[in-house]
Ligand SMILES: *[C@@H]1O[C@H](CO)[C@@H](O)[C@H](O)[C@H]1NC(C)=O
């Protein structure tokens with residue numbers, strides 16, 4: 001357990017390196033087979049997205065290559081047919097969770113990023129994406145900050161109150177950024193997890209008060225299974241982790257009875273894919289497609305001479321994990337296919 005914590009810590013320290021406000025890769029593609037007709041956007045739902053790299057589809061500044069800007073650099077986006085295989089700020093080889101949620105609601109991809117919203121002619125009818133890679137409850141361009149921006153847009157009527165009449169929010173604070181650096185004392189850790197989950201619940205309450213109808217809230221995936229933590233074991237097995245279960249227990253306790261909230265159980269779904277009892281959906285379930293040479297490095301890293309400091313797999317579709325934290329596009333597709341039915345039931349569609 002201690003080594004797990006250390007590993008988790010380590011992973012998150014990396015995620016939160018200086019300048020880590022956001023790395024997003026923007027990748028959409030329709031080669032993802034999301035299953036929804038791409039020709040038109042006829043969704044009745046407005047989607048407002050809050051969260052981290054699982055949901056960010058272009059909010060991070062396209063700064064110099066770094067941990068949090070890597071989504072704007074190769075090889076992010078390599079499988080992204082919709083965007084010509086180019087990086088778009090999404091931390092994956094293609095589409096991310098917010099894209100698949102948008103598709104389930106009848107959109108083509110995640111709604112426009114808040115950062116591009118201000119450009120002329122951007123159609124805000126699908127909603128807005130405020131998520132930023134590197135965000136947590138406590139850290140980064142965090143949930144509160146993202147909700148503050150949303151509140152400001154409502155106040156200025158850039159988002160109209162009536163836009164909320166059929167609105168769905170995705171709250172995706174689940175890449176584990178807050179757990180980059182956790183207290184080593186078990187009692188403090190418990191309190192810390194409570195603090196993080198209280199922050200998520202508080203965000204949900206704020207969004208409800210603002211008038212959002214329905215909320216999809218991510219539970220934490222098994223962080224002991226992320227390549228950050230399994231690298232030390234040559235990507236052979238998940239590490240025991242004392243955070244995921246408690247985090248999710250708190251969220252279930254606080255939000256489980258709320259009819260306007262659907263908890264997305266990424267723990268169960270990821271585990272079912274990564275440690276399958278029967279059907280194996282992916283040949284590579286622990287090893288990431290894009291692996292940094294240095295365990296403290298990141299996918300997409302280059303040295304001063306421009307030499308790649310990472311290796312890229314040949315077939316991303318055969319891998320569940322893209323980098324040390326995020327699933328591949330094929331990984332997200334498999335995850336969201338398993339959640340699509342419950343999301344549709346929840347929205348009554
Ligand atoms: C939890 O939050 C409280 C109130 O903000 C703070 O005083 C406390 O230090 C936090 N505890 C941990 C372990 O982070």
Ligand SMILES: *[C@@H]1O[C@H](CO)[C@@H](O)[C@H](O)[C@H]1NC(C)=O
Nearest residue numbers: 230231232233234235236237
């Ligand atoms: C991982 O692989 C290396 C090289 O094959 C080996 O030396 C090491 O013992 C392995 N570690 C574990 C935990 O299996």
